Amino acid sequence: MAKAIEQLEQVTIRFAGDSGDGMQLTGDRFTSETAVLGNDLSTLPDFPAEIRAPAGSLPGVSGFQLHFADHDILTPGDAPNVLVAMNPAALKTNLRDLPKGGTLIVDTDQFKERNLQKAGYEANPLEDGSLEDYHVHPVALTSMTVEGLKGIAGITPREAERSKNFFALGLMSWLYNRPTDGTLGFIEQKFGKRPEIAQANATAFKAGYAYGETSEDFAVSYQIAPAPMAPGTYRQISGNTALAYGLIAASKLSGLDLFLGAYPITPASSILEELARHKAFGVRTFQAEDEIAAVGAALGAAFGGSLGVSTSAGPGVVLKQETIGLGIMLELPLLILDIQRAGPSTGMPTKPEQADLLMVLFGRNGESPVPVIAASTPSQCFHAAIEAARIALKYRTPVYLLSDAYLANGSEPWLVPDVATLPDISISFATDPEGFEPYARDPETLARPWAIPGTPGLEHRIGGLEKADVTGSISYDPDNHDLMTRLRAAKVAAIANDIPLLEVDDPGLVDRNGATTLVLGWGSTYGPIGAAVKRVRRAGVSVAQAHLHYLNPFPRNLGDVLHGYEKILIPEMNLGQLLKLVRAEFLVDAVGYNRVRGLPFKASELAEAITALVES
Amino acid sequence: MSENGNGLVQLTKKDFTSDQEVRWCPGCGDYAILNAVQSFMPELGLKRENIVFVSGIGCAARFPYYMETYGMHSIHGRAPAIATGLSVSRPDLSVWVVTGDGDALSIGGNHLIHALRRNVNLKILLFNNRIYGLTKGQYSPTSELGKVTKSTPMGSLDHPFNPLSLAIGAEASFVARAIDTDKKELTEVLRAAAHHKGSAFVEIYQNCNIYNDNAFDFVREQKENRLYLRHGEPIVWGEKGVRLRPDGSPEVVGASEDGLLVHDAHAAEPAHAFALSRMTQQVIGATPMGVFRSVARPVYDELMAEQIDVAKAKGAGELAALLGSGDTWSIS
Numbered sequence: 049m050a051k052a053i054e055q056l057e058q059v060t061i062r063f064a065g066d067s068g069d070g071m072q073l074t075g076d077r078f079t080s081e082t083a084v085l086g087n088d089l090s091t092l093p094d095f096p097a098e099i100r101a102p103a104g105s106l107p108g109v110s111g112f113q114l115h116f117a118d119h120d121i122l123t124p125g126d127a128p129n130v131l132v133a134m135n136p137a138a139l140k141t142n143l144r145d146l147p148k149g150g151t152l153i154v155d156t157d158q159f160k161e162r163n164l165q166k167a168g169y170e171a172n173p174l175e176d177g178s179l180e181d182y183h184v185h186p187v188a189l190t191s192m193t194v195e196g197l198k199g200i201a202g203i204t205p206r207e208a209e210r211s212k213n214f215f216a217l218g219l220m221s222w223l224y225n226r227p228t229d230g231t232l233g234f235i236e237q238k239f240g241k242r243p244e245i246a247q248a249n250a251t252a253f254k255a256g257y258a259y260g261e262t263s264e265d266f267a268v269s270y271q272i273a274p275a276p277m278a279p280g281t282y283r284q285i286s287g288n289t290a291l292a293y294g295l296i297a298a299s300k301l302s303g304l305d306l307f308l309g310a311y312p313i314t315p316a317s318s319i320l321e322e323l324a325r326h327k328a329f330g331v332r333t334f335q336a337e338d339e340i341a342a343v344g345a346a347l348g349a350a351f352g353g354s355l356g357v358s359t360s361a362g363p364g365v366v367l368k369q370e371t372i373g374l375g376i377m378l379e380l381p382l383l384i385l386d387i388q389r390a391g392p393s394t395g396m397p398t399k400p401e402q403a404d405l406l407m408v409l410f411g412r413n414g415e416s417p418v419p420v421i422a423a424s425t426p427s428q429c430f431h432a433a434i435e436a437a438r439i440a441l442k443y444r445t446p447v448y449l450l451s452d453a454y455l456a457n458g459s460e461p462w463l464v465p466d467v468a469t470l471p472d473i474s475i476s477f478a479t480d481p482e483g484f485e486p487y488a489r490d491p492e493t494l495a496r497p498w499a500i501p502g503t504p505g506l507e508h509r510i511g512g513l514e515k516a517d518v519t520g521s522i523s524y525d526p527d528n529h530d531l532m533t534r535l536r537a538a539k540v541a542a543i544a545n546d547i548p549l550l551e552v553d554d555p556g557l558v559d560r561n562g563a564t565t566l567v568l569g570w571g572s573t574y575g576p577i578g579a580a581v582k583r584v585r586r587a588g589v590s591v592a593q594a595h596l597h598y599l600n601p602f603p604r605n606l607g608d609v610l611h612g613y614e615k616i617l618i619p620e621m622n623l624g625q626l627l628k629l630v631r632a633e634f635l636v637d638a639v640g641y642n643r644v645r646g647l648p649f650k651a652s653e654l655a656e657a658i659t660a661l662v663e664s
Numbered sequence: 665m666s667e668n669g670n671g672l673v674q675l676t677k678k679d680f681t682s683d684q685e686v687r688w689c690p691g692c693g694d695y696a697i698l699n700a701v702q703s704f705m706p707e708l709g710l711k712r713e714n715i716v717f718v719s720g721i722g723c724a725a726r727f728p729y730y731m732e733t734y735g736m737h738s739i740h741g742r743a744p745a746i747a748t749g750l751s752v753s754r755p756d757l758s759v760w761v762v763t764g765d766g767d768a769l770s771i772g773g774n775h776l777i778h779a780l781r782r783n784v785n786l787k788i789l790l791f792n793n794r795i796y797g798l799t800k801g802q803y804s805p806t807s808e809l810g811k812v813t814k815s816t817p818m819g820s821l822d823h824p825f826n827p828l829s830l831a832i833g834a835e836a837s838f839v840a841r842a843i844d845t846d847k848k849e850l851t852e853v854l855r856a857a858a859h860h861k862g863s864a865f866v867e868i869y870q871n872c873n874i875y876n877d878n879a880f881d882f883v884r885e886q887k888e889n890r891l892y893l894r895h896g897e898p899i900v901w902g903e904k905g906v907r908l909r910p911d912g913s914p915e916v917v918g919a920s921e922d923g924l925l926v927h928d929a930h931a932a933e934p935a936h937a938f939a940l941s942r943m944t945q946q947v948i949g950a951t952p953m954g955v956f957r958s959v960a961r962p963v964y965d966e967l968m969a970e971q972i973d974v975a976k977a978k979g980a981g982e983l984a985a986l987l988g989s990g991d992t993w994s995i996s
Contacts, residue, residue, distance in 0.1 A: 084993045230991055274995075283992045293987060300983050307753050327972045329981030332753055334968075336745065337778035344742045344775070345749030348718070351736060352754040374739050464992065467984045501734040501750075501757050504713045509682070509729050511737025512721075521684065522729070 051261070052268045058117030059224065059272060060125030063216070064142045065134030067110040068100050070213035075112025077217055077234060081226035083284040083461055086274030087116040090575065092124035092648065093457040097314065097397040104166040109141045118273040122575040124458065126650035132216055134158060134189070136167035148181040153219070155212065157190035185265055189215055196255040202244035211252035218256025225271050228257065278463060285462040287426040287455030288315070291385060292322035294433025296329050299355050301434065302441055302473045306331045307349035309342035309358045314397040315453040316387040319359045339364035343371040343384065350380045353477060353500035355437060359385040362404045363394060366411065372446045373412045374512050376536060379487075379496045381440035388452040390646045399646030400454035402571050403622035408448040409600055415533045417540040419443070420599040422450040424574035427462040429455060432597065438473040439543060444495040450599070452621075454648045455572045481505030486520035494539035541601050550603035554592035555585070563590040565662045566613040568638070570596040570626055573619055573649055580654030589662050599626070602633070610636045617641060617661050619654055675706040682732040688723060693844035693870035697791060698730055700850045708758070708858055715758045718747040720767040723798050724791035724870070727762040741772025744779040744786065751785050752965045758858070761788040766796050769805040769825050777834035782964040783862035790827060790867050791844075795876035828941035828956060831865040832934045837961040838864035839937060841953055843884050844871060849892065849953060856955050862963045883951040893940065893954035898924035901950045906943065914943050929958045
């Protein structure tokens with residue numbers, strides 16, 4: 049008899065296991081199945097920097113959280129409804145996040161003395177009654193997987209055991225009525241070179257699915273209807289893939305070859321890896337000897353007329369600042385992507401933070417202004433990359449684009465844009481020797497001519513020494529240095545006239561009986577802030593929200609917006625960096641909500657903070 | 665500039681001289697090198713707009729300002745990295761790096777060795793004066809051990825680099841040495857470097873008459889100590905020659921003796937060139953000059969261009985197809 053199916057509006061699942069257990073792959077596949085089904089979704093991979101910490105240990109636990117729903121959602125979920133724990137260590141580190149009454153699926157085979165000891169359990173939690181507040185499904189995942197693969201020739205017992213993540217995926221796919229074709233196709237493609245492994249994984253996946261169907265332990269399965277979304281073609285996309293695609297798009301839209309200089313660093317490396325696959329677009333990827341060479345080569349390519357880009361994270365960006373300073377002096381286009389992670393120093397390489405803002409704004413010698421843009425969601429990274437390129441090319445300046453580890457690895461559905469709707473960001477090189485001066489300026493943009501080597505009659509020399517206005521010759525003249533310093537600043541400041549005004553989401557604006565409190569954010573806090581604001585409003589509290597994508601220059605209406613509210617809350621995953629800028633620039637008494645836990649904000653904690661400020 | 669009758673433009677030294685006032689100290693060896701380079705450039709037959717000089721920081725790094733070509737005076741030590749990005753993205757250009765002993769071997773050591781091992785199509789001219797000049801006289805990574813300078817009043821403690829040994833160890837495909845004032849041989853070396861495909865590394869002994877005067881007198885002034893390397897010919901100078909002992913160390917013998925070492929600039933293995941680089945004034949009483957090593961090796965720029973050609977041959981990238989790749993679903 050077919051089992052009952054219950055309808056749910058939303059679910060948050062967390063897969064947790066050893067870093068060698070394939071939890072990221074399992075999460076990715078479940079996400080793909082969910083995306084294809086048409087749910088809205090948001091993901092949060094959470095893994096240690098160690099590739100393989102000792103098996104079964106607490107530091108070795110890797111997790112993947114996925115929130116999916118039949119409606120528009122903004123975050124990967126504050127807390128899971130369902131926790132899949134592949135071993136005792138995974139249970140120990142994740143159980144505190146599972147609310148009472150939550151569903152727990154555990155691999156009972158791993159709850160043996162040695163693993164319990166490694167996780168610091170004195171007694172087996174499956175037997176001592178400590179889990180009685182949860183719906184526990186004990187599943188002999190490992191032994192059923194190994195048993196199910198016995199007939200397959202050519203795989204070792206160890207390899208058979210490693211297929212257990214596909215058993216778990218199969219079980220979860222049944223439990224939430226996910227389509228399975230995509231995963232089976234994926235297995236064939238990914239493991240095709242070792243057909244016996246492909247067969248093992250597919251068999252384990254089907255066995256897990258069948259186990260759900262037949263086991264009496266699972267009485268019901270669940271359905272989550274597709275979310276209403278605008279018509280079009282969708283795919284899921286992570287922030288780093290979106291950045292890579294955005295850079296390729298910017299190359300096409302500008303008509304310039306893309307040159308990426310990069311040095312491997314978490315969590316930015318996947319941009320280099322993605323771009324390296326797309327040489328058919330004329331993309332040159334250069335894995336340099338260090339961070340300095342990476343950005344240096346990008347600047348050299350920019351001098352030659354390429355769209356020069358360098359990608360990194362905080363510990364690498366700090367090394368690039370010298371070259372950014374040169375780029376500011378040379379007034380050449382250059383893109384630097386900082387995928388922020390928790391610092392200082394090596395910090396927590398796989399965890400997000402927003403604490404590089406003041407570094408990219410001010411961490412160079414001399415007066416050295418650069419435009420700074422911040423992406424807000426994984427898919428928005430695509431447009432942010434094109435916009436950063438547009439500004440760099442048009443104004444002949446280095447531009448920083450900030451993302452972070454949460455956006456980099458998190459994913460969401462993306463309405464694939466129609467290429468014809470993307471902006472034209474083409475520029476023209478200088479070609480006319482008549483009256484050519486390297487540092488003459490366009491009266492509108494204050495940009496200097498981009499005269500690339502190979503252009504007859506425009507031979508000229510540029511460098512890091514101060515330039516005489518117009519001619520670009522070396523100059524130590526006091527008044528000239530003052531003038532050039534102000535010109536460089538004015539050029540960047542004037543970009544404010546070429547970016548959109550800050551939009552404010554204030555439901556009360558219509559009847560002029562609006563909110564008195566504004567929540568202002570930037571970067572990846574967009575999702576959690578939006579979810580928190582929704583929640584607060586449902587409780588009847590009036591609050592306005594605005595989100596900055598431009599950190600330098602600010603949108604030109606920012607001051608007016610801020611002065612329109614009595615109270616301003618600025619949540620940031622740092623100790624108050626935008627807060628400092630806003631207070632200094634606009635003399636408003638904004639307050640911060642600041643946590644640096646290496647995790648995105650929870651909507652619930654922000655909702656509390658907002659409510660507390662409104663009611664204060 | 666004049667027409668040579670073939671429709672080709674014949675440039676002269678003057679065409680490569682920029683309008684900038686040269687600001688090195690009077691008597692600096694850099695003048696001689698600038699003169700040699702400007703004089704030799706026309707014979708390359710390249711258009712000025714296709715030549716780029718990139719430098720780092722230091723006295724030598726002012727060089728690009730004085731060349732009527734494209735140029736960039738960049739940051740300390742980074743010129744090889746910047747030039748790499750330019751060269752691989754613009755294979756149509758002739759890219760030259762001008763650097764000094766501090767710039768190339770101290771702050772920029774990492775970039776130098778990686779440019780050489782990749783065999784990027786760069787011509788790297790290292791002006792070695794064995795001192796920091798622009799910062800007014802501190803010891804450099806090529807200063808001799810025990811050098812007394814402003815920063816080492818009791819003598820330096822650092823064992824110096826041998827720039828050629830370093831370059832050969834870094835897999836350089838072309839390595840040469842010349843003297844600033846030896847215009848004829850310097851031009852020979854520059855010519856060979858210019859025609860080499862890949863990285864060409866040229867050490868130029870350059871006298872700093874302010875902070876380290878006479879550093880190279882043993883070979884700059886005492887011309888009898890110059891040992892000019894000629895491919896395929898025995899290694900001799902004056903009445904003397906070099907023979908190798910079984911352990912590979914050099915033995916100075918009469919120029920007419922049997923078994924003299926014969927120079928092979930194209931030897932596949934770098935051992936020969938390395939042995940020559942160790943034959944210093946102190947070791948053999950002469951200093952080898954000329955091309956130590958010149959071998960053909962795949963050029964990084966060409967390899968990268970090839971990969972792009974191969975990828976494009978399978979179909980040029982199509983943006984709409986890329987964005988819509990992977991698992992997709994439609995909502996109508």
